[in-house]
Amino acid sequence: MKAKKVILRILLVIVTFLVITFAGANYTLYSICHGPSETARDLFVSTILETGALKFLASWYFTEEEILAITTRNAMSQTMEEVDKNLITVTAKEGNEEALQEAEEEFDFDENGIAIIELTGRAYMAKLMVIKDPSKVKLSTIYPWSDMNHSKNGVTLEELVTKENAIAGINGGEYFSAGNWGGRPKGITVCEGEIQYNDPKKGDVMVGFNEDDILVIKDVSGMNASQVEQMLKDEKIRDAVSFKDEENGDSNHFTKLIINGNPREISGNGSGANPRTAIGQRADGMVLMLVTDGRGAAGHLGATAADLLTTMIEYGAVNAANLDGGSSSAMYYNGQYEMTSVTLYYSTASWRLPTGFVVMGKEAE
Secondary structure, eight states, X not given: OHXXXXXXXXXXXXXXXXXXXXXXXXXXXXXXXXXXXXXHHHHHHHHHXXXXXXXHHHHHHSOHHHHHHHHHHSOXXXXXXXXXXXXXXXXXXXXXXXXXXXXXXXXXXXXXXXXXXXXXXXXXXXXXXXXXXXXXXXXXXXXXXXXXXXXXXOBOHHHHHHHTTOSEEEEOSOBXXXXXXXXXXXXXXXXXTEEEEEEOOTTEEEEEEETTOOEEEEEOTTOOHHHHHHHXXXXXXXEEEEEEOEEXXXXXXXXXXXXXXXXOXXXXXXXXXXXXXXXXXXXXXXXXEEEEXXXXXXXXXXXXXXXXXXXXXXXXXXXXXXXXXXGGOOEEEXXXXXXXXXXXXXXXXXXXXXXXXXXXXXXXX
């Protein structure tokens, strides 16, 4: 009898704790959603709609009409502009010594031609990796893929980097993430000129490099697999992934950030605030890889579309795109994670991934 009483008391304490915690969280969220600050309200809804598992929270506090009004106030205009490859001159390839010297003075490159810049003083913390030579940027994958029953798991970013004997990397494109298997991409995957996945869907945008080491960002929404195959051949794409760029009322996904030096027009923050991964290229060909934290890490909610635009413009991007973010966001360099997923049980690694952009080091030459 005494043992039963002890167990019941313990259960009562646990239940009471859970009830108080839930009530407190609910009160806090209700205060944000129905408080005086429209900015806080909009940011909460836009942010929560970009998560994989917590979208339902928005419908707890708002009607469909209210959610649509909020996402409309914080959205990105559509752009069909195509990348003008003539705006990029890869100085590392052309041997332009003057331009290379200017780059050396602007960035503190190491022996691998990589500079890591820590960005602080914002509503998020981020690392920007600058790669002098774009020909060093490749795609690493776990191809052949698993079947839809997830017989093969994805791997960490560290494993993708190590697999190619590379020195650095960031996470890549969109993938099937149910159960966090990470064993199969979505949209398009091209690795060293080989089409490894070709199943374009509505809203897909390809992000990758052609044989001239120029970053190409191209809509493939509306194309079928054969049309995509021809486009990849015509564009001479060597390494690429894809991500979604669409607005469907209750969630916003964006890929294009800057095309030909023209930043995408936004209203409000353009999106919610979350961990982000973005890639860009300057007029001199140098590649910018940006990864931010968020979702409570160091008290940071994350970066918005406006934040990504501001940073990419600041560092000279002519073309830039958003990649898969959230818990997938990670950056690895020289044997350690510079940025990782903020999920507790992946605090020292990354989410399991099927693809990642990696950077070859000096020893790989």
